[in-house]
Amino acid sequence: MLVDKDAVGRATEMGDLSPRPLRKDAEVNRERVLRSARELFARYGLQTTLDDIARHAGVGVGTVYRRFPSKEALVEALFEQRVQAILDLAKNSLEFDDPWKGFVNFLERLISMEAKDRGLRELVLSNDYGGEKVRLLKEQIEEPVNEIVDRAKRAGYLRSDFSATDIVVVTAMIGTADEYCAYVDESMWKRYLVFLLDGLRASRELTTPLPNEGLSVDEVKEAMGNWKRRVQRPNASEFLRGSPGCKQDEIFDHQNLTILDIQ
């Protein structure tokens, strides 16, 4: 007699009534897969293959596919909470006394999250990936973001012709600056966010001090050479080391937000 394995998987995934817990070793493997996927998606984006994820996790592909019937299921399992974090961020940013600081806080933290997680950026900016749950969460972000923008405009800090819909494009733009420079300097995107923020203020006398020096000529060439080609896939040596701590662990850190402090 056959047990519906998918049902077990799904139930575990959804956290509801579990017909039967996973066998101990299976559970260990499942966690390895999740950890591996989190790390590789963050570093190489959502186009990472399940084969790579399996190899990096130290398990066979079959194991991955039994636990997650499709790539989308895996993405959904991983990113639901991350998108929820963005939603929370948006709501928190509404509680700043200074509406401009709320606006800057939202942008800086959002882009910081995306800078550390290429997969998250792809998920947020595109509609290709992510299933129903992610889609619903994404929709909910719209409202608080509208309010963040309106508040900052009403207070006279944010230029009045800025639109809430510009947020997505601005995010994509800084994301590009990040992808272009990250190979040389991981926090260089902040420089370009300051440029842009100085353009979004309703008025200003001076410029905001920049948190980073510009790239040198050689660094630009390096960035150019690595752009779009920059490690699209893990290389062999990537698989030899065990999974080191994943960057995403830092994401909820209250790390210093340079730009917010400057403003």
Next chain:
Amino acid sequence: MLVDKDAVGRATEMGDLSPRPLRKDAEVNRERVLRSARELFARYGLQTTLDDIARHAGVGVGTVYRRFPSKEALVEALFEQRVQAILDLAKNSLEFDDPWKGFVNFLERLISMEAKDRGLRELVLSNDYGGEKVRLLKEQIEEPVNEIVDRAKRAGYLRSDFSATDIVVVTAMIGTADEYCAYVDESMWKRYLVFLLDGLRASRELTTPLPNEGLSVDEVKEAMGNWKRRVQRPNASEFLRGSPGCKQDEIFDHQNLTILDIQ
């Protein structure tokens, strides 16, 4: 006895002593290929396959490969003059009386060229494509650009912490805004260039009027849905029509530069 066919091709390519002119029909086909490549590279980027170019040109792949021994040769043949045009633009921009206008002129025209030609953007921002000749031309651009930036800074218009190396990144950023929005509105990148330029001025009282309205919520969703997936390759119907006028023909137009006028 065998004639070195490559030599013929190359000689024709290089415009120097031609051992023998191409047969009439061959010459026609060669031009069809160039025209087709120009159009498809502009629309879909340099990753367009030679198979697609051949099909769109209405010739066989073999014909393409006899004329252009490799994809790189074809790219080089097409883009040498385009990169030269950028170099000319940089030099011209130095002749503006107002250094700020020179700076804006350079950025707006450069990005305008790239917005109409995805292949050109890829060629400029990356080192992957383009052979020796293109590389040399690209290097020559550095000097006048340095001067454009320095002049605008010296005159007190451009913020003093801006670096000439920021130009590449800024170009990439606006390029992303363009790719994100172009499907909905081809000139939307100008909106984001104004945002950014307002951030690059040393000081300002007010904001510059925007040349475009922001996207509507539905338009953002459309853009999201099409981003990165947005027609990566020509579809079947693309090949049925003959080559319509290529966008690149407009590139040297002295079309109205909205932003320059506004400033």
Next chain:
DNA sequence: TAGAAGTGGAGGGAATATCTCCAGTTAAGG
């Protein structure tokens, strides 16, 4: 009209990605 020049597009070869299958291994429960 001979034969050199040119042509189309099938298909070889090399990647890449997703997902299936099953002989063999391992944990859990009696």
Next chain:
DNA sequence: CCTTAACTGGAGATATTCCCTCCACTTCTA
């Protein structure tokens, strides 16, 4: 400790995609 259901690895089926070659056939040219 032994049985057996659960689980495992990874080869390989299937399906793409892309670059480029090859050659029987066609077309131009002298």
